[in-house]
Amino acid sequence: MSNQSGIFSNAVNLSVTGAAQxxxxxxxxxxxxxxxxxxxxVGSGPAGYTAAxxxxxxxxxxxxxxxxxxxxxxxxxxxxxxxYPGFVDGIMGPELMxxxxxxxxxxxxxxRYEDVVSVELDGEIKTVTVEDGTVLRARAVIISTGSEYRxxxxxxxxxxxxxxxxxxxxxxxxxxxxxxxxxxxxxDSAIEEATFLTKFADKVTLIHRRDxxxxxxxxxxxxxxxxxxxxxWNTRVAAxxxxxxxxxLSLEDTVTGEASExxxxxxxxxxxxxxxxxxxxxxLELTVDNTIxxxxxxxxxxxxxxxxxxxxxxxxxxxxxxxxxxxxxxxxDVEHYLAALDS
Ligand SMILES: Cc1cc2nc3c(=O)[nH]c(=O)nc-3n(C[C@H](O)[C@H](O)[C@H](O)COP(=O)(O)OP(=O)(O)OC[C@H]3O[C@@H](n4cnc5c(N)ncnc54)[C@H](O)[C@@H]3O)c2cc1C
Numbered sequence: 001m002s003n004q005s006g007i008f009s010n011a012v013n014l015s016v017t018g019a020a021q022x023x024x025x026x027x028x029x030x031x032x033x034x035x036x037x038x039x040x041x042v043g044s045g046p047a048g049y050t051a052a053x054x055x056x057x058x059x060x061x062x063x064x065x066x067x068x069x070x071x072x073x074x075x076x077x078x079x080x081x082x083x084y085p086g087f088v089d090g091i092m093g094p095e096l097m098x099x100x101x102x103x104x105x106x107x108x109x110x111x112r113y114e115d116v117v118s119v120e121l122d123g124e125i126k127t128v129t130v131e132d133g134t135v136l137r138a139r140a141v142i143i144s145t146g147s148e149y150r151x152x153x154x155x156x157x158x159x160x161x162x163x164x165x166x167x168x169x170x171x172x173x174x175x176x177x178x179x180x181x182x183x184x185x186x187x188d189s190a191i192e193e194a195t196f197l198t199k200f201a202d203k204v205t206l207i208h209r210r211d212x213x214x215x216x217x218x219x220x221x222x223x224x225x226x227x228x229x230x231x232x233w234n235t236r237v238a239a240x241x242x243x244x245x246x247x248x249l250s251l252e253d254t255v256t257g258e259a260s261e262x263x264x265x266x267x268x269x270x271x272x273x274x275x276x277x278x279x280x281x282x283x284l285e286l287t288v289d290n291t292i293x294x295x296x297x298x299x300x301x302x303x304x305x306x307x308x309x310x311x312x313x314x315x316x317x318x319x320x321x322x323x324x325x326x327x328x329x330x331x332x333d334v335e336h337y338l339a340a341l342d343s
Pocket of ligand 1: 042043044045046047048065066067068069070071072073074075077078080081082083084114115116117144145146147149161162166167168171172276279309310311312318319320321323324
């Protein structure tokens with residue numbers, strides 16, 4: 001990276017919207033990726049792939065840094081997705097993501113299954129470094145690294161994800177019609193999830209490890225007033241039981257240590273989520289929710305040429321369709337940004 005600043009200014013002057021520019025050095029040492037790309041997209045969830053489809057169709061030859069083991073994003077961890085428009089009978093999460101990947105590749109997106117380890121986002125040419133040390137340079141960068149639901153940290157939690165363990169009532173509540181489910185958590189979102197689930201489930205047990213909720217008064221009252229919600233105070237989930245799907249929870253009283261069992265068909269973990277901002281937190285403005293701050297409905301961040309999309313900017317909706325919509329917004333913003341640079 002040390003001798004690149006001179007190359008940067010040349011690249012800006014020579015920039016041509018469209019396919020990445022390459023120098024003769026590329027042929028000699030492809031691993032250095034001496035091209036100055038129009039746009040590099042970090043992340044391959046619905047936001048990243050949608051941004052890739054749009055920027056590829058706009059002829060910007062995007063490079064997508066998809067992640068090495070997490071490519072495809074959160075939907076790779078789920079089974080059926082029933083609320084993504086266009087699929088009458090639903091679609092499996094991994095299949096949906098593979099479709100998006102192929103759609104982006106069809107228009108020329110260059111998808112690389114690599115993890116980004118650092119970024120330099122200041123200045124006209126940004127740099128993105130991947131794990132093997134290769135440095136990519138780009139005129140615009142889209143950050144679409146998603147967010148991660150906090151886990152309980154139990155051994156069977158991942159195994160039963162999509163088979164009764166869920167982090168999203170909006171996504172999965174429908175599967176629990178006339179069943180009994182549990183929600184773990186004590187904040188506004190836990191109560192919101194519990195209340196939403198009462199539309200489907202016969203009974204919702206809200207499990208909280210303390211003796212009072214952190215939630216706002218109005219949300220607390222909503223839980224207390226709902227005849228379908230039962231609250232278990234001072235209780236933690238010690239284990240999730242079930243072979244192929246969740247059948248019960250092993251519980252422990254946090255005061256007395258007494259063990260008990262709660263038969264349920266599903267457990268919704270609502271203990272918060274963490275936007276994946278570690279790459280950019282020292283360079284971009286963040287919000288109080290720790291998401292990347294964007295200007296209004298746009299994807300424009302606090303640095304010119306840097307755009308953000310998907311769950312990493314969204315403390316509220318966090319759905320595949322909203323992430324995809326946000327990826328589209330970022331692509332259009334990139335288009336306008338590059339057009340202005342070239343005019
Ligand atoms: C179990 C589960 C089930 C769900 N079910 C539904 C559902 O049925 N319907 C629905 O609408 N929503 C559902 N959601 C929510 C939905 O998955 C998310 O809202 C959506 O995936 C967010 O998209 P995104 O592109 O912002 O981020 P993500 O899908 O989280 O993708 C983030 C991407 O960033 C990449 N990345 C992160 N850091 C790096 C790095 N350093 N280098 C390179 N790449 C990096 C990852 O590899 C990944 O590709 C579900 C979520 C979960 C967890």
